[in-house]
Amino acid sequence: MAEAESQRSRIKGVFSSERIAKVGAGATVRKTTQTMYWFAEEDEEERIWIQPLNPNYVPSGPKQEIPKDEFLESYAPEPEFYSTKVYPSIRKLNQTIAKAERHRANGETYSAEMEYGNALRVDEENIRANFGLGLTYLERGETGKADNIFQRLIKIEAAFEAEHKHLFNDFGISLRKNEMYDQAIEYYAKALELSPNDENLHYNMARACFAKADITRTVEHLRRALTLNKDLEIAQKFLLYLKKNNLLPQKLSSAESSTPE
Known part of the structure; x- marks a missing residue:
C-alpha cells in the first residue's frame, strides 16, 4: 500500500472552485454562483499550491498553499478546460519568451524587447519575461527603464526562487555594473531575506x-x-x-x- 502511494501521480492541472456571492441589497438581494479557475500543483512534500488563472488563461500572481483535505473537497478537476484553453495559452507564452531570449542572446535587443512586451501583455507578472526585459534594458544602458522593472520585481517574491536563479544572478550583477548600486543593495537584501x-x-x-x-x-x-x-x-x-x-x-x-x- 505504501509503495502504491509513493508511486501515485502528483496532483497537477486546472481545477475550479465555486463561491456564493450576494448581489444587490434589501429586497432585491440575490445569490449568484461565481466560478474561479486555478492551476494546482502538488510538491514533493505533498503540499498543494494553487495559483489563479488570469483572463488570458495562464497561471499568474502569487501561489498559495491549501490543505489537501480542503482542496479535494472543494476543488473540481477541469481536464478539458486545461487541454483546450490553458495548455495552449501557456505553450504560446513560453514560445514567445523563448523567442525573446534567443533575440537577446544574439544581441538583437529591440526584437527581444518587442517579444518580452508581447509576453507581458499576456502575463504581466511573468518572472522570466520581467527579468529578460530588465536585462535587455541594462544591456542597452537604459537605466531608467531598467529601474521600472526593478521596482516591479522587488515586490514579487517568486522572482527570488531557485528556479529563476540564473536570471536572478545576471540581473543583480547587471544592476551593479550599470552603477545602480542602491538598487543592487536593495535587491540583494531582499534575496538574503529569503536565502x-x-x-x-x-x-x-x-x-x-x-x-x-x-x-x-x-x-x-x-x-x-x-x-x-x-x-x-x-x-x-x-x-x-x-x-x-x-x-x-x-x-x-x-x-x-x-x-x-
Whole structure:
C-alpha cells in the first residue's frame, strides 16, 4: 500500500472552485454562483499550491498553499478546460519568451524587447519575461527603464526562487555594473531575506556595498560568505585586497589578520 502511494501521480492541472456571492441589497438581494479557475500543483512534500488563472488563461500572481483535505473537497478537476484553453495559452507564452531570449542572446535587443512586451501583455507578472526585459534594458544602458522593472520585481517574491536563479544572478550583477548600486543593495537584501545562507549572495552584496564605499558592510558580508564557504576564493581575494590596501576598518583589521594569503 505504501509503495502504491509513493508511486501515485502528483496532483497537477486546472481545477475550479465555486463561491456564493450576494448581489444587490434589501429586497432585491440575490445569490449568484461565481466560478474561479486555478492551476494546482502538488510538491514533493505533498503540499498543494494553487495559483489563479488570469483572463488570458495562464497561471499568474502569487501561489498559495491549501490543505489537501480542503482542496479535494472543494476543488473540481477541469481536464478539458486545461487541454483546450490553458495548455495552449501557456505553450504560446513560453514560445514567445523563448523567442525573446534567443533575440537577446544574439544581441538583437529591440526584437527581444518587442517579444518580452508581447509576453507581458499576456502575463504581466511573468518572472522570466520581467527579468529578460530588465536585462535587455541594462544591456542597452537604459537605466531608467531598467529601474521600472526593478521596482516591479522587488515586490514579487517568486522572482527570488531557485528556479529563476540564473536570471536572478545576471540581473543583480547587471544592476551593479550599470552603477545602480542602491538598487543592487536593495535587491540583494531582499534575496538574503529569503536565502540567508547563500554565500554567493553575500559576496555580491559585498561588491555592491564596496561600490558605495561602505567598507564595514562589505567586510561583514565577505566574512559571512567565508563562514558559509571557507573555500570561496573570490571572497578570500577580495578580503586580501582590502587588507593590502589598508581599507579594513581599524576595529576589524586585527580580526582579519588570519585571513588566508
